[in-house]
Amino acid sequence: MSFADCFYTGYEMPKLTDMTNREIAEVFEQVADLLEFEGANPFRVGAYRNGARKISDLPEPLSAIVDDEQRQLTDIDGIGKDLAEKIGTLLATGSLPMLAELLERIPSTVLALLRVPGLGPKKAAILYQELGVNSLEDLRNVCEAEQVRGLKGFGAKTEATILKGLAVAETALERMRWVEADAVVTELLDFLRQHAGIKQMEMAGSYRRGCETVGDLDVLVEAADASAVMDHFGNYPEIADVLACGDTKMSVRLAHGLQIDLRVVPSESFGAALQYFTGSKDHNVVVRGRAKQQGLKVNEWGVFREDAQEAETYLAGRTEEDVYAALGLPWFPPEVREAREEFDWASQGALPQLVELADIRGDLHMHTSASDGKASLTEMIEAARARGLQYIAITDHSQRVSMAGGLDGARLRAQWAEIDRIRKEFDDIVVLKGIECDILERGGMDLPDDVLAEADWVIASVHYGQRQSREQITERILGALENPHVDILAHPTGRLINRREPYAVDIDQVFVAASKHGKFLELNANPARLDLHDIHCAAAKRHGIPIVISTDAHSPAGLEVMRHGVQQARRGGITPADVANARSWEKFRGLLEQKY
DNA sequence: GCCGTTTTCGGCCCGACTGTTTTCAGTCG
Numbered sequence: 261m262s263f264a265d266c267f268y269t270g271y272e273m274p275k276l277t278d279m280t281n282r283e284i285a286e287v288f289e290q291v292a293d294l295l296e297f298e299g300a301n302p303f304r305v306g307a308y309r310n311g312a313r314k315i316s317d318l319p320e321p322l323s324a325i326v327d328d329e330q331r332q333l334t335d336i337d338g339i340g341k342d343l344a345e346k347i348g349t350l351l352a353t354g355s356l357p358m359l360a361e362l363l364e365r366i367p368s369t370v371l372a373l374l375r376v377p378g379l380g381p382k383k384a385a386i387l388y389q390e391l392g393v394n395s396l397e398d399l400r401n402v403c404e405a406e407q408v409r410g411l412k413g414f415g416a417k418t419e420a421t422i423l424k425g426l427a428v429a430e431t432a433l434e435r436m437r438w439v440e441a442d443a444v445v446t447e448l449l450d451f452l453r454q455h456a457g458i459k460q461m462e463m464a465g466s467y468r469r470g471c472e473t474v475g476d477l478d479v480l481v482e483a484a485d486a487s488a489v490m491d492h493f494g495n496y497p498e499i500a501d502v503l504a505c506g507d508t509k510m511s512v513r514l515a516h517g518l519q520i521d522l523r524v525v526p527s528e529s530f531g532a533a534l535q536y537f538t539g540s541k542d543h544n545v546v547v548r549g550r551a552k553q554q555g556l557k558v559n560e561w562g563v564f565r566e567d568a569q570e571a572e573t574y575l576a577g578r579t580e581e582d583v584y585a586a587l588g589l590p591w592f593p594p595e596v597r598e599a600r601e602e603f604d605w606a607s608q609g610a611l612p613q614l615v616e617l618a619d620i621r622g623d624l625h626m627h628t629s630a631s632d633g634k635a636s637l638t639e640m641i642e643a644a645r646a647r648g649l650q651y652i653a654i655t656d657h658s659q660r661v662s663m664a665g666g667l668d669g670a671r672l673r674a675q676w677a678e679i680d681r682i683r684k685e686f687d688d689i690v691v692l693k694g695i696e697c698d699i700l701e702r703g704g705m706d707l708p709d710d711v712l713a714e715a716d717w718v719i720a721s722v723h724y725g726q727r728q729s730r731e732q733i734t735e736r737i738l739g740a741l742e743n744p745h746v747d748i749l750a751h752p753t754g755r756l757i758n759r760r761e762p763y764a765v766d767i768d769q770v771f772v773a774a775s776k777h778g779k780f781l782e783l784n785a786n787p788a789r790l791d792l793h794d795i796h797c798a799a800a801k802r803h804g805i806p807i808v809i810s811t812d813a814h815s816p817a818g819l820e821v822m823r824h825g826v827q828q829a830r831r832g833g834i835t836p837a838d839v840a841n842a843r844s845w846e847k848f849r850g851l852l853e854q855k856y
Numbered sequence: 857g858c859c860g861t862t863t864t865c866g867g868c869c870c871g872a873c874t875g876t877t878t879t880c881a882g883t884c885g
Contacts, residue, residue, distance in 0.1 A: 301857080302868095303857070303858080303867090303868055304857050304858090305857090306857080306858090306868080307857035307858055307868095308857075310857090310858080311857085311858090337858095337859095338857095338858070338859095339858085340857060340858050340859080341857090341858095342857060342858085343857075343858085377883090377884090378874090378882095378883070378884090379883085380882060380883050380884085381882095381883095382881080382882060382883085383882070383883085412876095413875090413876070413877090413881075413882085414875090414876085415875065415876055417874085417875060417876085418874095418875065418876085421874090421875090465885085476885090478885085503873095504872085504873055504874070504884095505873090506872060506873050506874090507872085507873095508872075509872055509873070511873090511884090521884095521885075523872095536870090536871095536885095537885080539885080541869090541885070544869070544870090545868090545869055546869095547869085548869040548870070549868085549869070551869090552869080553861085557869090557870085558869080558870085559869085559870055559871060560870085560871070560872090561871090
């Protein structure tokens, strides 16, 4: 059927493309990079970057907004007439003429130059125009030939800085997972604390905001003698390179590539600096914009009233609470400082009371040595009880996961008989007879319905056929959600942070189906998974789907990761009421029986 | 390119540090 046929028969043309929000955001990011390289108006560049971020933060697909006649793309903050048109073009055709034109003028390979620390768009453009530098390899050659130092605005030191930066860019350092950064932080703070002059110390930046990955570390210190603190920091054995060292700031790179920025401030500025360096950048832009409207100025030193004759009066800065209060704002938990919804919540006086680790009463996903766990049933139960949990579910793998020794119906029923026996020994913890049942490649569940019907708790999950098409894998998962015995979908997108992309699943359809059939969705707390991620948590909440935060523990120590899941949930604005396993056993049982 | 309790033009957060500079541009967070 041709286009014309569709027109005349009224047949609805199928969508030509299926671009996801993320793919569209990536196009805008690339446009921003290329425009920046061309020396375009920085605010125009910023508009593309901001648009890209707003799109990737969106809890629903852009196509859903386009298809809805009641709504406009321009309703999205940061998306104006022009970007809305470009989104339309991308959804309709899968490509953007503007990007093609930019790529005709600038080879995309030059963008690699921007990854070199110390090299921004201006210097990179000069290198490209004057010396024809087109890749990291070219860059190394011209530096080693000492051609760079002759350029206007460059010198021998810049050349040396670029050579150092090249080593960083060539290793393409990826952002560290939060849990790995946490290990570095523990050691670092232990070392810094040895200095007696430190009165107060806090981590800031993306680490404090609990981001799933961390690009660098920001340490904030209150001390009277800044240079003494920096001297002490300079002796930290892991330091490979000192990048900068001034009166109040010192930047270093550790041997494995991680950058650490240390700031030393006086007591009256500690809160302001903590607010400032915690970010996010976008959150701070909004904070400063608000200050400006009120005739105030905010920087890392405090909140100031701008008086006549360029004089300034210090208003606040000792604590973060003071800083926000001076601007008429509540204190925001660091996890929500992303310029997403937090300012709307504040203006409505409805900042959510975010879930905390202490709210968690149950853990509904864990393995034993019956499949690929490291500990026995009794050991897992005892470990959960020692953590004060009221209820748990034992959920070993099903038979399809042969590598993990998955259980068939007979072995599973034997395990349940053992649970029945053991239950009598533990009267202070409820142990549910569960299973993590695979969703088969061809669709359908890995165990027969009569087995699943006997379970207290059925987790459905995908382990095989992860690379299936969007249609195939979505169909499989929707099929599982329609099964009356299934209670929850585990690790709904299958992603492994920095290691494996999510399945191609249409997650929006999963939300709709989960809500329709009264199924829970898991936030898998394993720090390599954190699946659902923060935006998806917020989306699930919008759909009214209770989230279950689970450790997927394979040993008693594995129960420890619950805190990572809670942190991720907080980033999604999740409260105890949104988390099924933050309820008492009685209330959780009610939720389960009624399919919420 | 976006936006509006300075609303259709003229703004757009703010400061530290470095290197190549003779007063500042570039980069970074």
